[in-house]
Amino acid sequence: MRKIAAVTSPGIQRRAYRTVTIDQVIAGWVPDINFIVPICDEADASQIEQLAARGINNLAWIKASEIELGDIIFPVPEKGIVDVSYRCSDTHHTLFVTNRCNSNCLMCSQPPTKEEDGWLVDEAIEVVRHIEHSPQNIGITGGEPLLLNARLRDLLNEIERRHPATQIDLLTNGRRLSEQRVVGNILDGLTANVAWLVPLYGHAHMLHDFVVQSPGAFEETLEGLLRLQQYGQQIQLRAVLIEPVLEHLDDLCEFIGRNLPFVHEVALMACEPIGFALANKEICDLDLKDWWSQLTGASRILRRYGVRHLIMNAPLCALPESLWPIASRSISDWKQVYAGECEGCELKSSCSGLFAWHERGWMPTRIMKIKRSVE
Ligand code: SF4
Incomplete structure (x- = not known):
């Protein structure tokens, strides 16, 4: 989420606003949406404040x-900023x-974190x-969205109701779909257009549970995947390319080809140099150029099983x-x-380029411009 410096209407409080021109407000005002109008000077501000004083209390300036x-x-007026939770011109929305x-x-x-949020x-x-304007795709991420249980379903329903053509990309470890109650709350009668993005880091519980640092996670995730299949949901499996995963990547791809042929696709993802990856640098900080044989081997295995696959977050x-x-050019714009x-x-x-915070972490490889045309 972007945070940008801003001055806003006096007395404004934290709530959602759609940014519009004053002409758009006049043409499309509705009572249940909050509108905020970018202004240049005091005259603009006083025009908005006059409208607000006449009882249009869902209107503000910025x-x-x-x-x-x-x-x-x-x-966030006390800090002189606003949180931009959605930027219409972005390619990726989350x-x-x-x-x-x-x-x-x-x-x-x-x-x-553990706090209630x-x-x-x-x-x-x-x-x-x-x-x-309905986006083509919208991502849902956390944390683990399935911890929200029925509240997550409320969000899925709201997206479907307001933006029926939008595909929802839901990033989840899938573990809670091993619980019947959660399956009922989330999947029963679900008609929203959801793609489930579920990480799987190994072909055996020892490896997957080690990477996610949670005993029993492998079994729960597999059960979740089977539930998703039962409900006819679209699944993208995800593997983040850290050392233990790369060492057994061929086994993982064989496992997927043999046991999970129903998945829509598999995403092999370069590691983001931030968060816990910085604390576990010895297994996360690697140059993908040193792992070309594992990557090409994995692609060969998935092709053999007819499993669609892609590579994300890696510079070409x-x-x-x-x-x-x-x-895939997959790193979010911001x-x-x-x-x-x-x-x-x-x-x-x-x-894909680089994650903006690579300087605090590491370069994914030695960056070398590609020139193929004959001079
Ligand atoms: S040099 Fe080219 S291929 Fe490498 S990161 Fe930059 S744009 Fe991508």
């Missing part, structure tokens, strides 16, 4: 250089719904209500050319950057 029309924001988790993964990018899903539902110059066609060395790279427009 002065901020980085605000964009279509943004859904939450003002709703962060809890920081609690029942796993403790070695490379977790968002280390979990039900307000996050309340705000996520408000964001969904305030989005004007970290991969062999044979894998470029399956590399956390993606390129290195100085990327200037002039012929593949820049299709490359």
Whole structure:
């Protein structure tokens, strides 16, 4: 989530606002959506305040250089900032719904906390209500969203109701779908268009449970995957490419091909250099160039079983050319950057680039611009 410096209407409180022009307010005002209008000067502010004084109490103004029309924001006036929870012009959209988790993964990018944070899903539902133009996809992430139980279903229903054509990408460890009560609450009668993104780090419980630091997780996740299949849900399996996973990647791919052929696709993901990954650098900080034979071998096995697969978060110059066609430009806009060395790279427009915080962590490889054309 972006935080941007802003001055807002006096007395404003934290609640969702849709950023619009004054003409859009006049043309499309409704009582159950909050509108905020970017202003340039005092005259603009007083026009908004006059309208508010006449009883239009869901209208406010904002002065901020980085605000964009279509943004859904939450003002934090005491800090002189607003949280931009949704940016219309982004390619990737994500709703962060809890920081609690029942796993403790070695490379977790968002280390979990224990505090009750039900307000996050309340705000996520408000964001969904305030989005004007339905996005193609919207991600749901945490923490572990299934810990929200029925409240997660409320969010899925709200997205479906307001944005029926939007695909929901729900990132979950799937463990709680081993509980009948949770299955009933979340999956019974579910008609929202959901893709379930479920991490699986090994072909055996010892490896998976070690990576997620939770005994019993492998069995629970497998049970969850079978439940999702039973309910006809679309599943993307995810493996983060840290050392123990790469060492047994061929076994994992064989396991998937033999036992989980119903999955829609498998995503092999470069590790994000943040959170617990920084504390477990010895197994997370690696150069994918040193693992090309494992990556090409994994792709070969998945191809043999007819399992669709892709590589995420990896710069193209970290991969062999044979894998470029399956590399996805996947890092969310707000956390993606390129290195100085990327200037002039012929593949820049299709490359994932780097996580913005790579400087605090590490480079995923030695960045080398790609030039294929004959000079
Ligand atoms: S040089 Fe930069 S843009 Fe080119 S492949 Fe490497 S990371 Fe991507």
